[in-house]
Amino acid sequence: MNHTATIPGIKQGLHPLKILIIILILLGLGIFPFVFENRFYISLITEMMIYGLLAMSLDVLLGYTGALSFMHNAYLGISAYVVGLFLIHVSPTSLWLACFAGIAFTTIVALPVGWVQVRTGGLAFALLTLAFGMMFYTIVWKWYSVTGGDDGLMGMPNPDITLFGWHLGSSSDPVAIYLFTLVIAFICFVLTRRIINSPFGAVLEAIRENENRAAFVGINVRRYKLLGWMLACILASISGALFILYKGYIGPSTMSAFAGAGVLMMVLLGGMGSLWGAFVGAALFIYIQDYISTMSEHWEIYLGLVVIFLVLFLPTGFVGLGDHLKRFRKG
Amino acid sequence: MQIHRTGKHIMGGTLGIIVDISLNSLVLSGVFLIVAIGLNIIYGLSRIMNMGHGALYAVGAYTGYTLVATGLNYFAALIIAPIVVGAVGLLIERTIIAPMRKRSMVYTLILTYGLMFFLDGMIKYVWGNKPCFIDLPAFLKGTIPILGTQYPIFRLATLFFIAAIMGGLMLFLNKTKVGIILRASSTIPEMVSCLGINMNYVHMGAFVLGCIMAGVAGIIAGPLTTIDPLMGGEMLISSFVVIVIGGLGSLRGAVIAAILIGFVQTLAEFFITDLAMVIVYILMAVILAFMPRGLLGEGKFE
Numbered sequence: 001m002n003h004t005a006t007i008p009g010i011k012q013g014l015h016p017l018k019i020l021i022i023i024l025i026l027l028g029l030g031i032f033p034f035v036f037e038n039r040f041y042i043s044l045i046t047e048m049m050i051y052g053l054l055a056m057s058l059d060v061l062l063g064y065t066g067a068l069s070f071m072h073n074a075y076l077g078i079s080a081y082v083v084g085l086f087l088i089h090v091s092p093t094s095l096w097l098a099c100f101a102g103i104a105f106t107t108i109v110a111l112p113v114g115w116v117q118v119r120t121g122g123l124a125f126a127l128l129t130l131a132f133g134m135m136f137y138t139i140v141w142k143w144y145s146v147t148g149g150d151d152g153l154m155g156m157p158n159p160d161i162t163l164f165g166w167h168l169g170s171s172s173d174p175v176a177i178y179l180f181t182l183v184i185a186f187i188c189f190v191l192t193r194r195i196i197n198s199p200f201g202a203v204l205e206a207i208r209e210n211e212n213r214a215a216f217v218g219i220n221v222r223r224y225k226l227l228g229w230m231l232a233c234i235l236a237s238i239s240g241a242l243f244i245l246y247k248g249y250i251g252p253s254t255m256s257a258f259a260g261a262g263v264l265m266m267v268l269l270g271g272m273g274s275l276w277g278a279f280v281g282a283a284l285f286i287y288i289q290d291y292i293s294t295m296s297e298h299w300e301i302y303l304g305l306v307v308i309f310l311v312l313f314l315p316t317g318f319v320g321l322g323d324h325l326k327r328f329r330k331g
Numbered sequence: 332m333q334i335h336r337t338g339k340h341i342m343g344g345t346l347g348i349i350v351d352i353s354l355n356s357l358v359l360s361g362v363f364l365i366v367a368i369g370l371n372i373i374y375g376l377s378r379i380m381n382m383g384h385g386a387l388y389a390v391g392a393y394t395g396y397t398l399v400a401t402g403l404n405y406f407a408a409l410i411i412a413p414i415v416v417g418a419v420g421l422l423i424e425r426t427i428i429a430p431m432r433k434r435s436m437v438y439t440l441i442l443t444y445g446l447m448f449f450l451d452g453m454i455k456y457v458w459g460n461k462p463c464f465i466d467l468p469a470f471l472k473g474t475i476p477i478l479g480t481q482y483p484i485f486r487l488a489t490l491f492f493i494a495a496i497m498g499g500l501m502l503f504l505n506k507t508k509v510g511i512i513l514r515a516s517s518t519i520p521e522m523v524s525c526l527g528i529n530m531n532y533v534h535m536g537a538f539v540l541g542c543i544m545a546g547v548a549g550i551i552a553g554p555l556t557t558i559d560p561l562m563g564g565e566m567l568i569s570s571f572v573v574i575v576i577g578g579l580g581s582l583r584g585a586v587i588a589a590i591l592i593g594f595v596q597t598l599a600e601f602f603i604t605d606l607a608m609v610i611v612y613i614l615m616a617v618i619l620a621f622m623p624r625g626l627l628g629e630g631k632f633e
Contacts, residue, residue, distance in 0.1 A: 068437050070444065116616050119623035123380055124579060126440055127571045128619070134568050135612040142605040257564060261448060264441060300452030307445025308427055311438050 029182055033175045042174045043246075048286050049185045050242045052279035055266035056192060057235030062264075063273030064196055065228035066208030068126040071133025073263050075233045077255035078136060079106040079240025084153045084250055085146070092157035095171070099241040106237035107230065109136075114229035118222045122211070133260060141252040152251030156244065171245045181242050185279075188238060193275055195231065204228050261303065262289070268310045271317025280318050347480035352597055354477075358486050360593025361493035362552045366566055367573040367585045368500070369544030375517045375580040376537035378436065379428065382443040385567025386450035387542050391416045391549020392558045393454060396463045405468055405554075413546035420542025424535050432534065447567070455560050465553040489551055496547060513537060517580075569596075572615050578625030587626055 033042050058072045083102035091097065117128045140147045148154055158172040161180050169176035195201060203224050206214045215221050244250050253259065262285065270281025293299050314320070370384050381387075394415045398408040423446065431439050467485055474481040504510035516523045516533045524530045548566075556562065573592055577584025595614055599607035618626070 062437070066437065068440055113616075116620050120575070120619055121623070123436060123440075124575050124619075124623075124625075126437075127380070127575050131568055131572055131575070131612055131615065135609055138606065138608050258448070261444060264444070268441065298452050298456050300448045301456065302452075304445045304447070304449025304452055308442060308449065311442040311445065312427065312430065315434075315438060 026182075026186065030179070033178050039174050042178050044286065044290065045283075046174065046178045046181050046246050048283040049181045049279070050239050050246060051263070051266060051286060052282035053185045053188055053239040053242070054236055054263055055270065055278035055282045056189065056275050057232045057239065058263055059267050059270070059272060059275060059278040060192060060196065060235065061228060061232040062267055064201060064204045064208060065225055065232075067122070067225060067229070069129040069133075069232070070126060070264065071129055071137075071255075071257060071260035072232070072236055073259045074133040074136045074255050075106050075110060075236035076240035076243055077140065077250065077252075078109055079103060079237035080244040080250040080254070081140065081147060081153060082106070083241045084156055084244045087157050087159060088153070088155060093159050095159040095161060095245075098159070099238075102241045103234060103237045106240065107234060110230060110233035110237075114226050114233070118225040118229065130257065133255070133257065137252060137255045137257070140255055147252075150252065152249055153244075154249065156248045158248070159245075161245070172248070177242075177246050181246065184238065184242060188235060189275060189279075192231075192235065196275065200224075200227070258300070258303075261307070265303065265307055265310070267317075268307065268315075269317055271319030274319045277317060277319040284318070346478055350478045351480045351482065352601060353594075354482055354486065354490070356594040356597035357590075358489055358493075358555065358593075359597055360590045361490060362548050362555070362566075363569055363573050363593055364586060364589035365493065365496060365544050365548040365551070366570040367577070367589055368497075368582060369541040369548070370570055371574055371580055371582055371585055372513075372544070373538055373541035374574075375582075376513060377428075377432065377534045379432075379439050379538075380436070380443070381446075381538075381541065382440060382567065383423070383446035383450055384541070384545050384570065385563035385565070386447045386454065387416055387420065387545040387563075388549040388552070388566050389454055389558075389560070389563030390419060390450065391546035392465075392553040392562065393458050393463070393549075394546075395550040395553045396458075396465050396558055399465050405465070405471070408465075409550055412550040413543045416546025416549065417539050417543040420539050420545075421535070423542075424538040428538060429531070429535070447563075451560060451563060454563070458560075460560060463558040465558070467554050485554060489555070492551065509536070513540075569611075572611060574625075576615055576618055576625055578627040581625070581627045584625055584627035 029045070032045065036042075054072065054076050058069060061067050061069050061072070079102040082105040083098045086098040086101045087095070090101075113132050117125050117132075120128060141149060143149070158170045161168040161171055161176050163180060163183060168179055171177060196204075203214070203219055206217070206219065207221055207224055211221055243254070266281040266285045267278055268281065269284050270277030270279070289299070292302055310317070366384065366388055370381060373379055373381050373384075391412050395405075395408045395412040398411055399405055403411075427442060427446065428439070431442055471485040471488060472483075474483050475487070476482075502510075504514055512523060512528055512533060513536070516528075516530065516537075520530060520533075523533070552562075552566075569592065573588045574580075574585055576592065577586070577588030592611060592614075596607060596611050599610040603610070
């Protein structure tokens with residue numbers, strides 16, 4: 001029994017066992033491409049990590065701020081387009097500058113959108129994410145001369161990837177992308193976890209639990225919601241930069257409402273309000289999608305059914321499943 | 332939704348164009364209004380935002396298409412299609428919405444989002460990806476001259492029909508006992524249930540009424556536009572724009588917002604075809620930046 005007083009919402013340090021597990025998972029993922037040289041699985045895991053990062057960014061919004069975004073993939077798309085356009089038109093070699101441009105541009109776009117959205121309250125916030133998401137989708141789809149319209153952005157150069165002075169190889173090499181994604185995703189995960197476990201994260205959770213009460217305590221609800229939104233959008237833009245490096249291509253379908261529902265489902269599958277659950281959810285989702293899409297073209301029906309099933313019977317997702325089992329074992 | 336252009340106003344000159352645009356935007360506003368009112372009825376009573384509403388609207392249009400294609404009169408389809416959609420709504424309400432009533436809003440939003448994909452997928456499964464067109468009876472196909480333009484008779488008839496539907500709904504909500512119960516339940520549900528009225532039936536009735544409205548909008552819009560699997564999603568977004576601008580749950584706000592959005596969208600489509608919707612979204616953002624609760628604020632029934 002642990003009787004030490006803890007401030008609610010602010011978690012204490014990690015259990016050594018958990019640190020060990022995390023190190024083992026990292027090591028396992030790190031040596032994976034050198035042991036199994038199957039390119040298909042290397043790409044699949046890269047995609048899982050990129051979408052895990054996106055799902056984690058949505059989880060920051062949904063699980064901690066309690067605000068729902070139907071089309072968070074729009075911010076992945078915007079960032080990916082900007083990185084791609086920068087590499088094509090400005091400089092085909094300066095990768096870090098391109099990523100910085102993508103993140104900066106997404107921030108500039110997300111700021112006014114978030115500013116309007118946090119003013120309107122819970123439900124309208126969710127409806128507006130859909131409307132703004134569709135707006136970005138329409139722009140990308142119809143602005144043929146810049147974005148390539150329906151065909152997507154073609155002719156991406158393959159810049160060299162260097163990380164902390166360590167040359168990983170060209171971006172056309174799946175192993176280089178894999179390692180790059182692994183490192184960036186892990187850094188983002190650690191940083192986000194640190195932010196969420198700080199008093200700032202506690203404020204976000206207070207807003208999620210009761211917005212009015214948080215306001216009475218003297219918290220500027222709109223400001224914190226906007227900060228939460230910006231954090232989520234910046235994380236999404238990082239995943240966007242990784243996405244275009246990994247695919248070498250971006251089309252409007254990545255920004256569609258359908259893809260947005262997929263991201264939402266990753267968070268649901270993993271369980272809301274736990275950052276690592278988002279990665280588990282993304283891995284499960286991408287694996288299932290890969291499996292079903294080879295069998296049936298009516299993937300929408302299954303997606304809908306799985307979402308309905310999850311909300312009705314397993315609203316806590318994979319993470320909650322573990323808690324259920326624990327409670328079951330204790331009796 | 333994008334109403335097909337008539338293309339007959341060339342002979343009419345400027346006045347003809349103005350009359351044409353105004354009437355077209357009124358028709359568009361009317362369809363937006365009926366879908367948005369359906370959403371608002373469900374939201375005002377049960378605090379559930381039905382993301383599957385656009386798909387139900389598409390089901391209405393497709394059902395109308397099938398009925399007319401099998402040789403039925405359009406007017407028969409006008410009555411049967413909303414009933415079919417209402418039945419689908421009843422089924423949905425009983426199976427998945429009713430158990431969720433006590434849960435938080437986020438869950439019902441995600442649940443109905445899943446419902447939307449399920450319905451969209453089913454539509455593609457049953458009717459395929461091809462665009463369809465509803466064939467109108469001969470006497471509705473013609474045009475009549477109004478103020479220097481040749482305007483399709485069907486669109487004028489649609490305008491009258493929408494006005495009749497709205498008038499009927501107002502009478503229903505204000506004069507009949509069921510309507511009064513619905514309005515009372517949107518204000519003080521506890522009191523209504525204390526008076527011995529089963530709130531389960533009230534919620535069910537509101538959901539089915541909302542779905543019937545979606546079906547009505549679908550069968551009206553069917554002949555005006557191309558029926559394709561994308562129509563539901565587009566209409567969902569448009570009706571969200573309308574109810575968010577008008578104020579969630581406010582019926583009067585929906586009327587004003589629908590007329591505003593109808594006009595802006597028709598004008599934008601006339602001048603810049605491709606990015607018309609972007610103008611609408613920017614207008615929405617500007618209105619909400621200054622009036623975050625919409626034009627009339629979080630509203631109740633009339």
